[in-house]
Amino acid sequence: MAESAAQSASERFSRLFRKAGVFLGKGQFAQALVVFREGETLALALDDQARLALFREEIARCVAHLMRSAEE
Numbered sequence: 001m002a003e004s005a006a007q008s009a010s011e012r013f014s015r016l017f018r019k020a021g022v023f024l025g026k027g028q029f030a031q032a033l034v035v036f037r038e039g040e041t042l043a044l045a046l047d048d049q050a051r052l053a054l055f056r057e058e059i060a061r062c063v064a065h066l067m068r069s070a071e072e
Helices: 002-025 031-046 048-069
Strands: none
Touching: 002 031, 031 048
């Protein structure tokens, strides 16, 4: 049962990263940011520090890109 739950969590994280990647590929950084924040919330809920760090790194990149775009 725990293995199934872990797999389910892994699948959810994978789906979120893929979904965000689609938005990033289209240059839709604001939408990608929403998805990364959803992943951050999931990682916090599951106490997954490794994935939390990955989502926060991507959040920082999106925010930085949006800030640069706003300055232009």
